[in-house]
Amino acid sequence: MLTSIKTNELQFESQKIGMMYFRVAIVLFGAQLLMGLIAAAQFLFPGFLFELFDFSVARMVHINALVVWMLYAMIGSVYYMVPFETGREVIGVAIAKLAFWVLTAAVTVVVLVYIIVQVGPGTEASIWLIHEGREYIEAPRWADIGIVVVVLVFYFNVFATYLKGERTGVMTVMVANLFALAGLYLTGMFYTDNISVDQYWWWWIIHLWVEATWEVFVGTLAAFALIKIIGAKREIVEMWLWIEVLMLFGSGILGLGHHYFWIGTPEYWWEIGALFSALEPVPLIAMFVHVLYDWGKEQGVAHAKGEVGSVMNNGPAMTWIVANAFGNFLGAGIWGFFHTLPQVNIYTHGTQFTSAHGHLAFFGAYATILIGMMYLAVQGTYGVKQMKATKLSKWAAFMIIFGVMGMTVALTISGYEQVLVERAELGATWDAFFIAQNLPWMVQGLAWRLTMGIVTFIGFAFLVMDLLSIGKNAKDAQRA
């Protein structure tokens, strides 16, 4: 990926800007994993970096780096796909590059402040300058405003390009969904002393991102990727996309109710949250079926024409797209459904069970497809016609998927014990918490989580090596 700065087959500036975002995304991805390892180690060795780099700091950077690398990779994916879909260059190239550098500088400052300053006094100034102390959206208020400005530039660029270029169904869904995705961020930019009101709006961002607009975003990327990789028929893919939008928004928007069971909000959210969030896995099954169906169909058509070999022109990208289709269903769908009913959730809410779901869902639904998009971009950057998976691609995919699954299973076992002992048996007090934390089921689960985290990290190292080398090697092979 780095050499791509010099050797570049991309015809559009927009795609090069996409590559700029991907490079930062992969660095932040690494930071996320590193912070996760520190936090996982602190569970087992509480003295590790105590009062130097506490769990709260490691955990904050862990989840913030996660959100930010995904946003970077999402913006990168959009800049990459825009010329393909609209058939033209993005309107404002210079301003897009400026926005990239402004955002990257801001992210660097924010992360350095998290790591060096860590906490401030209980004043408004701390919220404005250090962090907001709200999980996932910790970015200080000054950075919020900066993010909004940069995202407005990005959105204007994509929207104007869409208006001037060809308006495909894929792009229509993209611009409509991005509008909602960006607008939702505004609901988190205020302060209140009322923690119930605080968390009510906080969930508007978190839930309506990861269980509605981000999911539609993934559907849109998958549609684009299927057309690019296996030559799926646009009419079919776009029809599926609209059905997915219908099902994802139809279930996901009111599925928000499953976060309103216990935060002070009225009881009617029990029924609304349970009903609609129980429907949330349905579109995820549909998306999985859709990917396999299209793949099988295109392969069949090719065979019928007497062509040999695979219809895929990008093996590693397709691997991650399929991993996404299944991982989304498993992590978001199954692991989410496990604890979405209020009768269950009263015991599981805020335990390692949630953590298990969080890990597999973020990975399965988002990390996978964004990695796939990176492979697609590498292929484009080097102008590779047929990009086959290398040994490194395979090891990376295997170790990352195995590692995350391992962490998820380990945390599920820990969470199961925590639910039974801390919540059901002992009533969730301080004492109950520590009794549950010290039982072997919990401790061994946390140990396996750390082990599997290390496996994931090694897989990540392979992934970076592969992304840096696969394009060049495939290009050389193509020339030869």
Place this chain on the structure above:
Amino acid sequence: MSKNVSVWSSIPFWRRSAAWVTGFAVVLLIWLTFDTMGQITMGTDDDLKNGVTKRVPAPTVINYKITYEMSEKRGHEVPVIGEKEPFFGKEYSVEEAAAALHIGKLTSQSKNCMNCHTLLGNGAYYAPDLTKAWLDPAWSESGPMMAMTGKSTKEEAIAEFLVNPSKYPTHARMMPNLGITPDEAKGLVAFLKHMSSIDTNGFPRNFGKEIGETNAH
């Protein structure tokens, strides 16, 4: 589109359906949001004086004794606001209580409580849930924390702990010193007491009713 094509494979049909379903869900969500906001807006001091139950009471709830009791009608536990009791040795005025809650909530964010603890069940899973921490038996007369911190009231014991957490280790996993000042600590205690009075539909279930060891091994 030719007449022979089924509506089920028609892109315009699915596009329209997606728009209608999304629009309906959004309208319903906005409507419910207005209703919920009305129900979770903080009550007033007069509500407390007149015994009007609010899902999120006024900050002056810190002047009252709070318990967590089974409601036969609702089928789960609810916070019950009882007699008046002094908070840090006095009764807080409306302004003082609001100021204490304000500094407490700000401190809870600036000290990043949520990235170790859960609040209303949301946050990280490294440390105990704080939803009903004010009602935790550990801080009561019969619990160990008052004697450990050498304080004679619950609020003073919690405040002392928050200022010097690693001085009072209860487990190998300790709370770090976050530079919390005595004033911020008082605010945090007000914030915790206020949070314990929020009607969370019975979460956490059975809180503080079971004391002692687990039967699991």
